[in-house]
Amino acid sequence: MSETDELRATVDMLASRVRALEDHLEIMQLVAQYGPAVDSGSGDAAASLWTDGGTFDAVPQLSMRGREDISGMVHGSGHQSLISNGCGHVLTVPHITVAGDEATGRSYALNIRWDAEADRFWVARVSANTWRWVRTPEGWRIRERVNANLDGTGEHRAMLAPPETGTPSRPPEGR
Incomplete structure (x- = not known):
């Protein structure tokens, strides 16, 4: 292999690695936007994280x-009641597997609420999340999110187990 060929191969490999890093970073930023969007009551901003049919x-x-x-x-009375009483939706950094223009992942989500009488926050819910993302002309968007309480089920x-097939599992319908 000539020096030019080696250089081309190195540049191609580095370009591929940079794209993979950019994909992971963009997906993590997408997930990181969810909590602040819903906790500020910004329904349109939260919805824009999904694909049209997500x-x-x-x-x-x-x-x-x-x-x-x-x-x-987000604009509904149940959610508005949560945030008006003090609530934070905290999502952990997801484990991400990218395959071309699609990606899957899993993570935790915590719902933390304010208790004014006790002058403290408390964790109201911890849940497992599975994700499916897709690259769109606007960038990565959520195609599917499943959020299920870690209630012993x-x-x-x-849902949190490493996927055998590269695709996170999802709970059965009706669960």
């Missing part, structure tokens, strides 16, 4: 289909 299942409470449903949840814990 889904968000908060198992077993709520199943949202499309940006309008997600924005509606085996299927919910299994």
Whole structure:
């Protein structure tokens, strides 16, 4: 192999690695935007993190289909009550697997609430999350998020297990 060929191979390898790093960083930034968007009551900003037909299942409470449903949840009375009483949605850094223009991942989410009488915050909920992201002309967006309480249910814990096929598991329908 000539020096020129070696240089081309090195540049190609570095370009591939930079793109992988950029993909991971963009996806992590996408996930990091969710908590501040919903906690500020910015439904349109939260919904814009998804694709037009993206889904968000908060198992077993709520199943949202499309940006309008997600924005509606943020503007709804239940969510507005949470944030007006003091609430933070904290998502951990997801484990991400990128395959071309699609990616999958898993992470935790914590719902932390303010207790004015006790003058403290408390963790109201810890949940498992599985994610499916897709590269769009606007950048990476969420295609699917499943959020299930870690309430001892085996299927919910299994969502956090390293995927055997490279795809995070999801709880059975109706769970």
